[in-house]
Amino acid sequence: MKRTFRQCAVISGMIERRFPGLRKSGRQVTFSTDLVYDVLRRHEPDHILLRAARADASSGLLDLERLAAMLRRIRGRIVHKPLDRISPLAVPVMLEIGREPVYGEAQDRILAEAAEILIAEAGSDPGAPT
């Protein structure tokens, strides 16, 4: 949803598009549409950009109807074959691993995982900086 909102915010002209290769200057911190999204959700949930984002998200991220049609079409004809290397068509998906931002509930699970490692290694108080 935040990703869709970012696109809406750029298209509406509320924020400028970030061009790849254009480095942010100095230490100035990123201004992110995620922050705007959180504030709007709480203080103006019916904002036109939120409505646009919701409308886009319902079909943009995953077109459920098309997916359903495809699953119906290939039903009973799925061939499962473990490969010893990555198939060419899987490359884009493999490149996305670890790059997609995770939002919502799963965020804390990821943080807890990373924190567990520190606790396991230190074998002591997780709060104590080492």
Next chain:
Amino acid sequence: MTQEPLHERTTAPSARAAAACVGVVVAGAPLILDFSGTLFLESWSMLIVADLHLEKGSAYARRGMFLPPWDTAATLERLANVVNRWRPKTVVALGDSFHDPLAGDRMALADRDRLRSLQSGRAWIWVAGNHDPAPPAAIEGDRTDEIAIGGLRLRHQPRAGACPGEIAGHLHPAARIIAMGGSVRRKCFVSDGERCVMPAFGAYAGGLNLRDAAFDEIFDRAKTAHVLGREGIYAVHERFCAPE
């Protein structure tokens, strides 16, 4: 993938309830880091909050970037929740509390009232920041450049070189953590046990990745990020924090 399958250990972390705050020691002084991004000094009943950046939204709007103007209300609402939870005798706003010198004039009446009611019954200290060398005239509270308390130094901008006991803001630290096939970017405290940089509290205050060179100038020991989750605070070694 040869990466360790983190996601297969699903029971352990979720079984452990996330802690809303964690006690740490910085230069011998005990601090409580709260998952709201505030820091509490129990012995002095002092709550510290950094980089509120009030009226950042309206500052951008004046320059033609029309961000929704609710950031001050959102920031003060979150601050009120923390203040009601800790009930501190003193609140220290560690600089860049106001986004610019005219922020006080643009603050909505309701927000000014909300701030005033937060301030009532307790001491309130505005530490000077680069955005707000002086707080707006109409705003109540004491002002100072820095505070020395119990071996700690509270100031807005961290100084280069060794500075044991320094609690600062300014850098807006954020950590990016990659696991379970995805990445999370959240604001965080950064500390090496000698000094601490606090996360920016403001609703529109962004975050600077703690792997940025700006942090190398002030930390020469290994850093721990105390990452602000949705439900609690998580200590993550910098080794597990990815660059942008």
